[in-house]
Amino acid sequence: MSELILYTGNAFSVADGKGRFVLPLEMRRQVKLSSGGENRLYMSVHVENGCATGFGESHRRFLFGEVEELAREARAQGHDYNADLELERRLGTIEEVNFDEGGRFAMHPDIKEEYGVTDAVFFYGVGRYIQIWKPEALIDSKNRPELIRNKVRRWLDQREAGGGK
Template sequence: MSDVILYSGNAFSVADGKGRFVLPLEMRKLVRQASGDENRLCLSVHMDNGCATGFGLSHKRFLFDEVAELERLAREANRPFNGDLERENRLGTIEDVNFDDGGRFFLHPDIKDEAGITDVAFFYGVGRYFQIWKPEALIESPDRPALIRNKVKRWLDARAAEGGK
C-alpha cells in the first residue's frame, strides 16, 4: 500500500458562533494520518482556482521534494529554473493550524479573504489535497464538474428556502 494520502468526497461546513469551520470526518482522519497522528492542518490558496486548499504535513513535504526534483530536471536539461521563487509560490503561503478532535478549526483570515469564504465552506477532495470553496464561486467556475456545481447549487437553494440556516 502506498504512503500517499488521497482525499475524495465533499461536504459543507457552516461556521459556528466563533467562526470555526468543521473539517469533514473522513478528511479529518486523513489529515491526522498525514500529519503524524497530530491534529495539524495545512491551509493555502490554490494558485489557479480561486479556492483555499487543505492537506496534512506529508503533502507539505511532497511540495518541497517536488521543487527539488524540478530543480534537478532543469539542471540536467541546462534550463533556467528559480527554485527559491517556486518554493515561495508553493510553500510560502501555507499556514499550519490546529483542529480539535471534533474537527473545528479557524480558517486563516488571509486565506479566507483570498478565497472569498464567509460563513459557509464547501470541502472538495481532489487527490493529494482538498479544496475549500466559497460555494457561490464554485458554482460560477465552469471548469468544475457539473455534478458538483449542481450539488452545491441545490444545497444553497435549500438553505435559502430554509431562511439561510
C-alpha cells in the same frame, strides 16, 4: 508519513458561533494520518482556481520534494530554474491551522479574505489535497464538474429557503 494520502468526497460546513468550520470526519482522519497523528491542517491558496486548499504534512513535503526534483531535472538539462522562487510560490502561502478532535478549526483570516469566505464552505477532496470553496464561487467556476456544481446549487437553494443551516 511517506504513504500517499488521497482525499476524496465532499461536504459542507457552516461556521459555528465562533466562526469555526468543521473538517469532515474522513478528511480529518486523512489529514491527521498525513500529519503524523497530529491535528494539523495546512491551508494555502490554489494558484489557478478560486479556492483555498487543505492538506497534511505529507503533501507539504511532497510540494518541497517536487521543486527539488524539478531543479535536478533543470540542472541535468542545462536549464536555469529558480527553485527559491518556486518554493516561495508553493510554500510561502501555506498557513498552519490546528483543529480539535471534533474537527473544528478557525480558517486563517488572510485565506478567508482572499476568497470572500463568510459563513459556509464546501470541502472537495481532489486527490493529494482538499479544495475549500466559498459555495457561490464553486457554482461560478465553470470548469468544475456539473454534478458538483448542481449539488452546491441545490444546497444553497435549500439553505435560502430555510431548509438548511
